[in-house]
């Protein structure tokens with residue numbers, strides 16, 4: 167359920183006609199619904215109501231727009247960040263440093279120091295050397311860095327290979343078999359306050375089974391660590407809940423997920439951290455686009471829209487499906503391909519898809535584009551950086567401007583020796 171619905175034959179974002187946003191802001195443009203974000207934030211929290219000590223860290227990589235972060239901060243969420251840039255965003259949006267978790271397999275020494283400077287609540291260590299470096303940096307300042315060790319449980323998340331993170335072959339975390347020895351060495355370092363473990367096996371998970379299998383392994387690891395004399399007080403269970411991109415997708419609802427977590431972690435006696443991204447943001451945004459041409463072809467016609475792979479990369483990267491819906495559907499349909507203007511055949515959003523009949527100049531949306539949409543945009547082909555708007559009832563605000571190719575060009579220099 168979201169707040170992008172047909173009303174009197176045309177699509178609205180909450181109470182704002184999308185055609186109005188197109189006329190006033192132009193296309194392509196991302197449109198977010200405040201109400202949908204807030205409902206998802208509340209639903210995820212409610213799903214975990216039977217877990218006693220819960221900390222929520224929104225994975226801001228999914229949608230790091232400052233307005234989104236402010237809204238999430240107001241909803242009581244901290245942030246899961248994966249770079250110094252994301253850390254500064256979370257702080258700028260008003261998220262308290264103590265509620266920020268710093269994940270990521272390649273945090274530089276500079277970023278580790280930045281996290282310490284800012285006083286963040288948790289570093290998720292991905293390898294032993296990172297822990298050694300963090301301890302050195304922290305000890306030199308007379309600090310002890312709060313941290314957990316990310317383990318790789320070698321579980322198949324059953325998702326796209328490019329967004330799976332918990333198989334042994336993936337780059338993330340330390341092998342769960344090696345975790346006790348690494349944990350013991352890190353726990354002895356003077357600059358670390360090692361509190362527990364973390365795991366995140368992948369994104370767009372449509373089944374609880376791999377998460378449950380992972381959590382059982384984590385539970386055993388916690389027991390083993392305690393048996394070895396460590397005081398484990400915190401476990402970070404990551405993010406990963408999937409959303410419905412297609413009508414037939416059956417996502418795991420937060421209630422079902424929360425019930426499983428409550429059951430599996432009942433005896434753990436730890437603070438539980440969660441890092442949801444897509445489940446909060448995915449269906450809270452759409453990408454509004456305009457049809458430039460409908461080009462006949464021997465097979466199916468090509469609907470060429472003004473959004474492209476640089477604005478929404480997921481179809482090109484993961485063959486991802488995003489529903490395409492006309493803003494003013496006539497009721498007629500046709501089978502067509504949908505593509506953007508970028509000079510790559512990969513800039514194709516759909517092939518041979520049954521869609522609303524559209525013609526030159528018509529508006530349409532790609533649904534479920536609130537997560538990993540604008541944040542993955544680029545200026546490839548010297549296209550503008552796509553703008554973003556946030557709708558709230560019958561009003562909306564531009565929350566990220568369209569950045570023109572000219573502005574980007576102004577940041578470039580041709581040296582005088584050329």
Ligand SMILES: Cc1ncc(COP(=O)(O)O)c(C=O)c1O
Pocket residue numbers: 225228246269270331366368369370404405406407441442443444445
């Ligand atoms: C460490 C970590 N936490 C959280 C997330 C958020 O994942 P999702 O958007 O699938 O909830 C990711 C991305 O998969 C991640 O790598």
Ligand SMILES: N[C@@H](CCCC[NH3+])C(=O)O
Pocket residue numbers: 227329369370480484537538
């Ligand atoms: N960018 C990916 C998700 C990556 C998850 C990051 N850990 C997607 O759009 O599906």
